[in-house]
Amino acid sequence: MTYPRVEINLSLIKKNAMNIVELCYKYGIEVMGITKGVCALEPVVQTMIEGGVKKLGDSRIKNIVKLKSFGVNLPVYLIRIPMPSEINDVVNFADGSFNSEFEVIKLISQKAVENGKVHKIILMVDVGDLREGVMPEDVKDLVGKILELPGIEFEGIGTNVGCYGGVLPSIENTSILVEIAEELEKFYGIRVKTISGGNTATLKMVEEGVLPRRINQLRIGEAILLGTDSTNFRKIPNTYQNTVILxxxxxxxxxxxxxxxxxxxxxxxxxxxxxxxxxxxxxxxxxxxxxxxxxxxxxxxxxxxxxxxxxxxxxxxxxxxxxxxxxxxxxxxxxxxxxxxxxxxxxxxxxxxxx
Structure with missing residues (x-):
């Protein structure tokens, strides 16, 4: 045998995925399985899908190309803000992407039109963690510009907490998304299909039944792969932690x-x-x-x-x-x-x- 080696237990990861998908389904929340933690390793991705995940997300376009190469037919999203240099691959391989810069979204629009595609956009909103995202007061005007672009479908809004500033998800900061979505719907006469309310750290609010009602998507990687929540320093109930062993x-x-x-x-x-x-x-x-x-x-x-x-x-x-x-x-x-x-x-x- 070769060492060092990482052994990944697929059956336990599948059970983790099933339990988390079941928990979120009770509250009308879609689970986007995040594959970056395993570099989109095919057997693990297929296990997530078998566990009930209906969408996939990754932060690296190379991983998304890999996902498409082995025939994944679920919607796949680029969850890191796209680089201008990778727009061609983003449009050709990702079904949608998370964005915060209008100049980048315009580039996506241009490339989508050239390739006869429609690319879905989720606009990230910064609710306090100070990583990526538009400030809440700027969302309405930016969405108005996005709605005018060809080749673009404005799917919804999202946010991220915990990964940079360590800010914990709360009723207050997740409610900001719901308030913005309802304002957009009223002002533009549209339906905000997706409100992506966070990641593994937000599962605690789901377990406690306090996540605002209209949050309908979470981006889950760590909880499925390791059964843990680093931001809240805890084990996720009904999951296994001996999934990945060095x-x-x-x-x-x-x-x-x-x-x-x-x-x-x-x-x-x-x-x-x-x-x-x-x-x-x-x-x-x-x-x-x-x-x-x-x-x-x-x-x-x-x-x-x-x-x-x-x-x-x-x-x-x-x-x-x-x-x-x-x-x-x-x-x-x-x-x-x-x-x-x-x-x-x-x-x-x-x-x-x-x-």
């Missing part, structure tokens, strides 16, 4: 001091490390490093193993109290958070296995 191989085991010897400068990443002197400890190194993922998001499967730190290629562990015999060649399992999974799946040095 297996890394030990390449050195030695008893060494716990504090480096000599004058301390900066490490390879420009940081000044701080160490506590705990006396001699049994240390193991596994072949994995910061080049592969965010080490901070790794969780050893055994409670008695602790992560001491990492360089670009080496992950250093304290295995002094491990209940297992750790030796060169041993395999150590890790769970992970969403950010770490992104790195591992993206790394060309980590094998991906579906089970």
């Amino acid at each position: 297996k890394a191989q030990v390449i050195e085991v030695k008893t060494k001091p716990s504090k480096p010897i000599g004058e301390i400068g900066r490490d390879a990443f420009g940081n000044i490390p701080v160490f506590e002197d705990k006396g001699p400890m049994k240390r193991a190194i596994v072949a994995l490093g910061k080049q592969d993922c965010r080490i901070e998001g790794l969780i050893p499967d055994e409670d008695h193993i602790n992560i001491l730190g990492a360089s670009s290629d080496h992950l250093i562990l304290d295995v002094t109290n491990s209940l297992k015999e750790i030796r060169v060649g041993s395999i150590i399992d890790f769970k992970m958070n969403y950010g770490t999974m992104l790195g591992l799946i993206t790394s060309p040095y980590v094998e991906k296995i579906v089970v």
